[in-house]
Amino acid sequence: MERGLNNLRDSLRNDWLVSDPKVKAALLDKLNQIADGKGVVFEGSKAAPFKGSIPAGQILIPTGGTTGQPRYAIHTWQTLKNAAENLAARIAGPINSCCILPMHHVSGFMQIVRALVTGGRVHVTDARALDVEPEGLCLSIVPTQLNRFMEQPELLKKLKRFRIIFLGGSAVSKKLLHQAREQQLPLAPCYGMTETAAMVTLLEPSDFLAGIYSSGIALPNTKVTIQDQRIHIQTNSLYRGYWGDEQGEIESIGTQDRGMIDKDYHLHVHGRLDRVIISGGEKIDPAEVEATLLMYEDIKEALVLGVEDKEWGQRVIAFVVGHTGVNLPNSLRKILPSHKVPKEFHHVNHLPLNRSGKVDWEQVKNVVG
Numbered sequence: 001m002e003r004g005l006n007n008l009r010d011s012l013r014n015d016w017l018v019s020d021p022k023v024k025a026a027l028l029d030k031l032n033q034i035a036d037g038k039g040v041v042f043e044g045s046k047a048a049p050f051k052g053s054i055p056a057g058q059i060l061i062p063t064g065g066t067t068g069q070p071r072y073a074i075h076t077w078q079t080l081k082n083a084a085e086n087l088a089a090r091i092a093g094p095i096n097s098c099c100i101l102p103m104h105h106v107s108g109f110m111q112i113v114r115a116l117v118t119g120g121r122v123h124v125t126d127a128r129a130l131d132v133e134p135e136g137l138c139l140s141i142v143p144t145q146l147n148r149f150m151e152q153p154e155l156l157k158k159l160k161r162f163r164i165i166f167l168g169g170s171a172v173s174k175k176l177l178h179q180a181r182e183q184q185l186p187l188a189p190c191y192g193m194t195e196t197a198a199m200v201t202l203l204e205p206s207d208f209l210a211g212i213y214s215s216g217i218a219l220p221n222t223k224v225t226i227q228d229q230r231i232h233i234q235t236n237s238l239y240r241g242y243w244g245d246e247q248g249e250i251e252s253i254g255t256q257d258r259g260m261i262d263k264d265y266h267l268h269v270h271g272r273l274d275r276v277i278i279s280g281g282e283k284i285d286p287a288e289v290e291a292t293l294l295m296y297e298d299i300k301e302a303l304v305l306g307v308e309d310k311e312w313g314q315r316v317i318a319f320v321v322g323h324t325g326v327n328l329p330n331s332l333r334k335i336l337p338s339h340k341v342p343k344e345f346h347h348v349n350h351l352p353l354n355r356s357g358k359v360d361w362e363q364v365k366n367v368v369g
Contacts, residue, residue: 004081009035011116019124027103027112034059034077041072042104052243060243061106063194072243073106073194083110083197083237084117086219090202091164093118098137098162100127100145107140107169110198114138134161142169142281146187147176147311156183164188164205168198169281169313174213176310181209191215191267195253197237200224201267214266224267231259231269277306279314282339289318289340292332298324303351304342305359307368317368318342319351344368 012031017024033040039054042061050072054060059080060072088095095118101108115122123132127145139162141149146167149155159165160183168190180187187208192199201224203216218224222235234252241247258270277284286304293302301321309315320328332341352363 004077005035005037008077008116011119014119016115016121017112017124018121023103023124031112031116042109058240061109061194062104063106073239074241074243074247075197075239079237079239080110080113080197081117082221082235083199084114086221086235086237087114087199087202088118089220091204094120096120096137096163097122098130098132098134098139099124100130101140101142106194106198111138111140113197130155130158134158134163136163138162138164138166140166140168143167143172143176143311143313146172146180150179150183150185159183159185162186166190166199166202168192169278172313177208177213181211184209189215191231191269193255195239196233196235197239200233200235200237203266212266214262214268216267217265218267224261226259226261227254229258229260229270230273231255231257231267277304277314277316279306279309279312279316279339281313284316284340286316289316289332289336289342292335293318293320293328296322296324296326296328296331298322301351303353303359305364307364312343315344316340316342317344317346319346319348319367321348321351323347 008031012028012035017027019027030040037056039056039058040060041050041054043050057076059075059077061075063071063073084095095114097111097115097120099108099111099122103109103112112122114120123137125131130149149159163186165185165187167187172189177187177189186205188205189203189208190199191201199219200222201216201218203212203214222233225232232252232254238250238253241250256272256274256276258273260268260270262268275286277286286306289304290302293299299320299322303319305317306314307317328345329341346367348367352360352367
Protein backbone atom coordinates (compact mmCIF):
# COMPACT_ATOMS: atom_id res chain seq x y z
CA MET A 1 0.00 0.00 0.00
CA GLU A 2 2.82 2.43 0.86
CA ARG A 3 4.36 1.84 -2.56
CA GLY A 4 1.05 2.69 -4.18
CA LEU A 5 0.81 5.94 -2.22
CA ASN A 6 4.40 6.82 -3.15
CA ASN A 7 3.50 6.34 -6.80
CA LEU A 8 0.47 8.59 -6.25
CA ARG A 9 2.69 11.31 -4.76
CA ASP A 10 4.98 11.11 -7.77
CA SER A 11 2.06 11.28 -10.21
CA LEU A 12 0.62 14.34 -8.49
CA ARG A 13 3.83 16.23 -9.33
CA ASN A 14 3.25 15.76 -13.05
CA ASP A 15 1.31 18.06 -15.38
CA TRP A 16 -1.79 15.86 -15.55
CA LEU A 17 -4.77 18.11 -14.79
CA VAL A 18 -6.38 20.87 -16.87
CA SER A 19 -9.10 22.57 -14.87
CA ASP A 20 -10.56 25.69 -13.37
CA PRO A 21 -8.13 26.85 -10.62
CA LYS A 22 -10.74 26.52 -7.86
CA VAL A 23 -11.70 22.99 -8.88
CA LYS A 24 -8.04 22.07 -9.29
CA ALA A 25 -7.09 23.35 -5.84
CA ALA A 26 -9.92 21.46 -4.11
CA LEU A 27 -9.14 18.24 -5.97
CA LEU A 28 -5.40 18.40 -5.31
CA ASP A 29 -6.06 19.02 -1.62
CA LYS A 30 -8.16 15.86 -1.46
CA LEU A 31 -5.62 13.82 -3.42
CA ASN A 32 -2.73 14.99 -1.27
CA GLN A 33 -4.63 13.86 1.81
CA ILE A 34 -5.07 10.43 0.20
CA ALA A 35 -1.36 10.33 -0.68
CA ASP A 36 -0.56 11.10 2.97
CA GLY A 37 -2.64 8.10 4.03
CA LYS A 38 -5.40 10.15 5.61
CA GLY A 39 -9.07 9.23 5.54
CA VAL A 40 -11.17 11.40 3.22
CA VAL A 41 -14.82 11.75 2.27
CA PHE A 42 -16.38 12.96 -0.95
CA GLU A 43 -19.59 14.64 0.12
CA GLY A 44 -22.45 14.64 -2.36
CA SER A 45 -24.20 17.91 -3.07
CA LYS A 46 -27.50 16.51 -1.77
CA ALA A 47 -26.14 14.44 1.10
CA ALA A 48 -26.33 15.53 4.71
CA PRO A 49 -23.05 16.99 6.05
CA PHE A 50 -20.72 14.17 7.00
CA LYS A 51 -20.09 13.68 10.69
CA GLY A 52 -17.44 11.45 12.19
CA SER A 53 -13.73 10.71 12.17
CA ILE A 54 -12.54 8.75 9.15
CA PRO A 55 -9.90 6.05 9.80
CA ALA A 56 -6.59 6.41 7.99
CA GLY A 57 -6.57 5.14 4.43
CA GLN A 58 -10.33 5.06 3.96
CA ILE A 59 -11.91 6.87 1.01
CA LEU A 60 -15.65 7.41 1.43
CA ILE A 61 -17.70 7.84 -1.74
CA PRO A 62 -21.45 8.57 -1.59
CA THR A 63 -23.94 6.22 -3.18
CA GLY A 64 -27.72 6.23 -3.28
CA GLY A 65 -27.78 2.51 -2.46
CA THR A 66 -30.81 0.40 -3.23
CA THR A 67 -33.12 2.41 -0.97
CA GLY A 68 -32.32 5.80 -2.49
CA GLN A 69 -30.96 6.98 0.87
CA PRO A 70 -27.42 8.41 0.68
CA ARG A 71 -24.73 6.12 2.09
CA TYR A 72 -20.95 6.09 1.91
CA ALA A 73 -19.12 3.16 0.33
CA ILE A 74 -15.68 2.62 1.84
CA HIS A 75 -12.81 2.31 -0.62
CA THR A 76 -9.04 2.52 -0.32
CA TRP A 77 -6.49 3.80 -2.78
CA GLN A 78 -5.71 0.16 -3.55
CA THR A 79 -9.29 -0.73 -4.55
CA LEU A 80 -9.53 2.37 -6.76
CA LYS A 81 -6.10 1.67 -8.26
CA ASN A 82 -7.15 -1.92 -8.98
CA ALA A 83 -10.21 -0.68 -10.86
CA ALA A 84 -8.09 1.66 -13.00
CA GLU A 85 -5.58 -1.08 -13.77
CA ASN A 86 -8.35 -3.52 -14.71
CA LEU A 87 -9.71 -1.07 -17.27
CA ALA A 88 -6.24 -0.23 -18.59
CA ALA A 89 -5.58 -3.94 -19.10
CA ARG A 90 -8.60 -4.02 -21.43
CA ILE A 91 -8.27 -0.77 -23.40
CA ALA A 92 -4.55 0.05 -22.88
CA GLY A 93 -3.19 3.20 -21.33
CA PRO A 94 -2.49 5.93 -20.75
CA ILE A 95 -6.14 6.78 -20.14
CA ASN A 96 -6.75 10.44 -20.94
CA SER A 97 -10.19 11.81 -20.10
CA CYS A 98 -12.58 14.69 -20.55
CA CYS A 99 -14.42 14.87 -17.24
CA ILE A 100 -17.88 16.43 -17.14
CA LEU A 101 -19.31 14.37 -14.25
CA PRO A 102 -19.33 15.48 -10.59
CA MET A 103 -16.14 14.63 -8.68
CA HIS A 104 -18.10 13.29 -5.70
CA HIS A 105 -19.62 10.63 -7.98
CA VAL A 106 -17.52 7.51 -8.47
CA SER A 107 -17.85 7.90 -12.24
CA GLY A 108 -16.32 11.37 -12.00
CA PHE A 109 -13.55 10.67 -9.53
CA MET A 110 -12.47 7.43 -11.22
CA GLN A 111 -11.48 9.45 -14.30
CA ILE A 112 -8.96 11.18 -12.05
CA VAL A 113 -7.73 7.88 -10.64
CA ARG A 114 -7.32 6.34 -14.11
CA ALA A 115 -5.16 9.23 -15.27
CA LEU A 116 -2.94 9.14 -12.18
CA VAL A 117 -2.51 5.36 -12.31
CA THR A 118 -1.86 5.09 -16.07
CA GLY A 119 0.10 8.30 -16.68
CA GLY A 120 -2.77 10.07 -18.44
CA ARG A 121 -4.27 13.53 -18.31
CA VAL A 122 -7.70 14.87 -17.35
CA HIS A 123 -9.48 17.88 -18.81
CA VAL A 124 -12.28 19.04 -16.51
CA THR A 125 -14.69 21.08 -18.57
CA ASP A 126 -18.23 22.46 -18.83
CA ALA A 127 -20.70 19.63 -19.41
CA ARG A 128 -22.79 21.82 -21.69
CA ALA A 129 -20.05 22.69 -24.18
CA LEU A 130 -17.45 19.88 -24.18
CA ASP A 131 -14.83 22.60 -24.61
CA VAL A 132 -11.90 20.29 -25.46
CA GLU A 133 -10.18 18.76 -28.46
CA PRO A 134 -11.58 15.20 -28.25
CA GLU A 135 -8.86 13.24 -30.05
CA GLY A 136 -7.33 10.64 -27.73
CA LEU A 137 -9.71 11.42 -24.87
CA CYS A 138 -12.21 9.15 -23.12
CA LEU A 139 -15.58 10.59 -22.14
CA SER A 140 -17.89 9.20 -19.44
CA ILE A 141 -21.58 10.12 -19.73
CA VAL A 142 -25.07 8.95 -18.78
CA PRO A 143 -27.87 8.32 -21.32
CA THR A 144 -29.55 11.67 -20.64
CA GLN A 145 -26.37 13.50 -21.62
CA LEU A 146 -25.86 11.35 -24.70
CA ASN A 147 -29.37 12.13 -25.93
CA ARG A 148 -28.97 15.86 -25.39
CA PHE A 149 -25.54 15.99 -27.02
CA MET A 150 -26.80 14.13 -30.07
CA GLU A 151 -29.53 16.72 -30.55
CA GLN A 152 -26.88 19.46 -30.99
CA PRO A 153 -25.03 19.19 -34.34
CA GLU A 154 -21.77 20.76 -33.15
CA LEU A 155 -21.57 18.55 -30.07
CA LEU A 156 -22.47 15.49 -32.14
CA LYS A 157 -19.46 16.20 -34.34
CA LYS A 158 -17.27 16.31 -31.24
CA LEU A 159 -18.66 13.05 -29.90
CA LYS A 160 -17.49 11.27 -33.04
CA ARG A 161 -13.89 12.33 -32.37
CA PHE A 162 -13.50 10.91 -28.84
CA ARG A 163 -11.39 7.80 -28.36
CA ILE A 164 -14.10 6.06 -26.29
CA ILE A 165 -17.43 7.19 -24.84
CA PHE A 166 -18.22 5.19 -21.71
CA LEU A 167 -21.98 4.99 -21.22
CA GLY A 168 -23.42 3.96 -17.86
CA GLY A 169 -25.25 5.25 -14.81
CA SER A 170 -28.79 4.28 -15.75
CA ALA A 171 -30.94 2.25 -18.11
CA VAL A 172 -30.50 3.08 -21.77
CA SER A 173 -33.07 2.44 -24.48
CA LYS A 174 -32.25 0.41 -27.58
CA LYS A 175 -33.62 3.29 -29.61
CA LEU A 176 -30.95 5.64 -28.29
CA LEU A 177 -28.24 3.01 -28.81
CA HIS A 178 -29.42 2.50 -32.38
CA GLN A 179 -29.24 6.23 -33.06
CA ALA A 180 -25.73 6.40 -31.62
CA ARG A 181 -24.65 3.48 -33.80
CA GLU A 182 -26.10 5.15 -36.89
CA GLN A 183 -23.92 8.16 -36.09
CA GLN A 184 -20.88 5.86 -35.70
CA LEU A 185 -20.20 7.06 -32.16
CA PRO A 186 -17.40 5.16 -30.35
CA LEU A 187 -19.78 4.12 -27.60
CA ALA A 188 -18.76 1.68 -24.86
CA PRO A 189 -21.76 0.67 -22.75
CA CYS A 190 -20.58 -0.52 -19.35
CA TYR A 191 -21.86 -1.76 -16.02
CA GLY A 192 -20.68 -0.98 -12.52
CA MET A 193 -21.48 0.91 -9.35
CA THR A 194 -19.93 2.87 -6.52
CA GLU A 195 -19.30 -0.34 -4.61
CA THR A 196 -17.10 -1.69 -7.43
CA ALA A 197 -15.26 1.59 -8.11
CA ALA A 198 -17.24 2.12 -11.32
CA MET A 199 -17.26 -0.24 -14.30
CA VAL A 200 -16.64 -3.97 -14.04
CA THR A 201 -17.90 -4.89 -17.52
CA LEU A 202 -17.32 -3.12 -20.82
CA LEU A 203 -18.52 -3.43 -24.40
CA GLU A 204 -15.75 -2.08 -26.58
CA PRO A 205 -16.64 0.44 -29.31
CA SER A 206 -15.75 -1.96 -32.12
CA ASP A 207 -18.25 -4.49 -30.77
CA PHE A 208 -20.89 -1.82 -30.24
CA LEU A 209 -20.49 -0.57 -33.82
CA ALA A 210 -20.67 -4.17 -35.05
CA GLY A 211 -24.22 -4.32 -33.72
CA ILE A 212 -23.90 -5.95 -30.31
CA TYR A 213 -26.38 -4.89 -27.62
CA SER A 214 -24.96 -5.64 -24.16
CA SER A 215 -23.00 -4.20 -21.25
CA GLY A 216 -19.96 -6.12 -22.41
CA ILE A 217 -17.80 -8.74 -20.74
CA ALA A 218 -16.09 -8.69 -17.36
CA LEU A 219 -12.84 -6.78 -16.98
CA PRO A 220 -9.68 -8.62 -15.82
CA ASN A 221 -9.65 -9.72 -12.17
CA THR A 222 -13.44 -9.65 -12.20
CA LYS A 223 -16.04 -12.41 -12.19
CA VAL A 224 -19.69 -11.69 -12.93
CA THR A 225 -22.27 -14.41 -12.31
CA ILE A 226 -26.06 -14.68 -12.24
CA GLN A 227 -27.80 -16.30 -9.28
CA ASP A 228 -31.60 -16.43 -9.34
CA GLN A 229 -31.55 -13.64 -11.96
CA ARG A 230 -29.50 -11.42 -9.64
CA ILE A 231 -26.14 -10.07 -10.83
CA HIS A 232 -23.26 -11.01 -8.50
CA ILE A 233 -19.78 -9.50 -8.73
CA GLN A 234 -16.37 -10.59 -7.49
CA THR A 235 -13.51 -8.18 -8.17
CA ASN A 236 -10.34 -6.81 -6.62
CA SER A 237 -11.87 -3.31 -6.73
CA LEU A 238 -14.72 -4.17 -4.39
CA TYR A 239 -15.57 -1.79 -1.56
CA ARG A 240 -14.89 -2.59 2.10
CA GLY A 241 -18.41 -1.99 3.37
CA TYR A 242 -20.61 1.00 4.14
CA TRP A 243 -19.77 3.71 6.62
CA GLY A 244 -21.57 2.98 9.86
CA ASP A 245 -21.88 -0.74 9.19
CA GLU A 246 -19.60 -3.55 10.24
CA GLN A 247 -16.55 -3.46 7.98
CA GLY A 248 -14.17 -6.07 6.64
CA GLU A 249 -13.09 -7.95 3.55
CA ILE A 250 -16.00 -8.48 1.15
CA GLU A 251 -15.54 -11.32 -1.31
CA SER A 252 -18.55 -10.61 -3.54
CA ILE A 253 -21.60 -8.44 -3.84
CA GLY A 254 -25.12 -9.40 -4.86
CA THR A 255 -26.64 -6.45 -6.67
CA GLN A 256 -30.28 -5.43 -7.00
CA ASP A 257 -30.05 -5.80 -10.77
CA ARG A 258 -31.53 -8.58 -12.86
CA GLY A 259 -29.44 -9.90 -15.69
CA MET A 260 -28.18 -12.76 -17.81
CA ILE A 261 -24.90 -13.74 -19.41
CA ASP A 262 -25.03 -15.01 -22.97
CA LYS A 263 -22.94 -17.69 -24.65
CA ASP A 264 -20.27 -15.12 -25.54
CA TYR A 265 -19.98 -14.04 -21.88
CA HIS A 266 -21.68 -10.69 -22.48
CA LEU A 267 -23.69 -9.26 -19.60
CA HIS A 268 -27.26 -8.13 -20.31
CA VAL A 269 -28.90 -6.04 -17.59
CA HIS A 270 -32.68 -6.50 -17.47
CA GLY A 271 -33.67 -4.02 -14.81
CA ARG A 272 -33.93 -3.73 -11.05
CA LEU A 273 -34.99 -6.44 -8.67
CA ASP A 274 -36.18 -3.77 -6.29
CA ARG A 275 -38.31 -0.79 -7.21
CA VAL A 276 -35.70 1.93 -7.24
CA ILE A 277 -35.98 4.07 -10.37
CA ILE A 278 -32.81 5.40 -12.01
CA SER A 279 -33.59 8.51 -14.02
CA GLY A 280 -30.83 10.63 -15.52
CA GLY A 281 -28.31 8.85 -13.29
CA GLU A 282 -30.25 9.70 -10.10
CA LYS A 283 -31.78 7.03 -7.86
CA ILE A 284 -35.41 7.55 -6.85
CA ASP A 285 -37.42 5.53 -4.33
CA PRO A 286 -41.00 5.41 -5.70
CA ALA A 287 -42.36 4.61 -2.23
CA GLU A 288 -41.16 8.00 -1.00
CA VAL A 289 -42.92 9.80 -3.86
CA GLU A 290 -46.09 7.74 -3.32
CA ALA A 291 -46.11 8.59 0.39
CA THR A 292 -45.77 12.27 -0.45
CA LEU A 293 -48.66 12.11 -2.91
CA LEU A 294 -50.86 10.42 -0.32
CA MET A 295 -50.30 13.39 1.99
CA TYR A 296 -52.78 15.27 -0.23
CA GLU A 297 -56.24 14.81 1.26
CA ASP A 298 -58.09 14.14 -2.00
CA ILE A 299 -55.61 11.58 -3.33
CA LYS A 300 -56.79 8.10 -2.39
CA GLU A 301 -54.19 5.93 -4.09
CA ALA A 302 -50.89 6.50 -5.85
CA LEU A 303 -48.52 4.36 -7.85
CA VAL A 304 -45.15 5.66 -9.05
CA LEU A 305 -43.22 3.84 -11.75
CA GLY A 306 -40.23 4.22 -14.01
CA VAL A 307 -40.81 3.62 -17.72
CA GLU A 308 -38.21 3.43 -20.47
CA ASP A 309 -37.31 6.84 -21.80
CA LYS A 310 -34.95 7.86 -24.60
CA GLU A 311 -33.59 10.90 -22.74
CA TRP A 312 -33.69 9.93 -19.06
CA GLY A 313 -33.10 6.18 -19.23
CA GLN A 314 -36.23 5.87 -17.11
CA ARG A 315 -39.00 8.45 -16.82
CA VAL A 316 -40.87 8.85 -13.52
CA ILE A 317 -44.63 8.68 -13.92
CA ALA A 318 -47.46 8.63 -11.40
CA PHE A 319 -50.92 7.08 -11.46
CA VAL A 320 -53.25 8.88 -9.08
CA VAL A 321 -56.76 8.03 -7.89
CA GLY A 322 -58.48 11.25 -6.87
CA HIS A 323 -58.06 14.90 -7.78
CA THR A 324 -56.67 17.87 -5.93
CA GLY A 325 -57.17 21.55 -6.50
CA VAL A 326 -53.43 22.18 -6.72
CA ASN A 327 -50.87 21.98 -9.49
CA LEU A 328 -49.18 18.74 -8.44
CA PRO A 329 -45.79 19.24 -10.16
CA ASN A 330 -45.36 22.73 -8.73
CA SER A 331 -46.56 21.67 -5.30
CA LEU A 332 -44.32 18.60 -5.15
CA ARG A 333 -41.23 20.61 -6.08
CA LYS A 334 -41.64 22.44 -2.77
CA ILE A 335 -41.37 19.11 -0.94
CA LEU A 336 -39.16 16.85 -3.05
CA PRO A 337 -35.95 17.32 -5.06
CA SER A 338 -36.92 18.13 -8.65
CA HIS A 339 -35.58 14.83 -10.07
CA LYS A 340 -38.07 12.91 -7.88
CA VAL A 341 -41.12 14.79 -9.15
CA PRO A 342 -42.98 12.67 -11.74
CA LYS A 343 -42.80 13.96 -15.28
CA GLU A 344 -46.32 12.65 -16.00
CA PHE A 345 -49.48 12.35 -13.90
CA HIS A 346 -52.29 10.05 -14.97
CA HIS A 347 -55.56 10.45 -13.08
CA VAL A 348 -57.37 7.10 -13.14
CA ASN A 349 -60.31 5.41 -11.46
CA HIS A 350 -58.23 2.37 -10.53
CA LEU A 351 -54.50 1.77 -10.31
CA PRO A 352 -53.07 -0.46 -13.09
CA LEU A 353 -52.65 -3.54 -10.89
CA ASN A 354 -53.56 -7.17 -11.49
CA ARG A 355 -55.48 -9.38 -9.11
CA SER A 356 -52.34 -10.21 -7.21
CA GLY A 357 -51.66 -6.57 -6.54
CA LYS A 358 -48.72 -6.51 -8.95
CA VAL A 359 -48.20 -3.88 -11.61
CA ASP A 360 -50.07 -4.79 -14.79
CA TRP A 361 -47.63 -3.49 -17.39
CA GLU A 362 -50.11 -4.02 -20.20
CA GLN A 363 -52.44 -1.53 -18.54
CA VAL A 364 -49.52 0.83 -18.04
CA LYS A 365 -48.57 0.60 -21.72
CA ASN A 366 -52.17 1.27 -22.76
CA VAL A 367 -52.10 4.54 -20.83
CA VAL A 368 -48.51 5.67 -21.37
CA GLY A 369 -47.95 4.29 -24.87
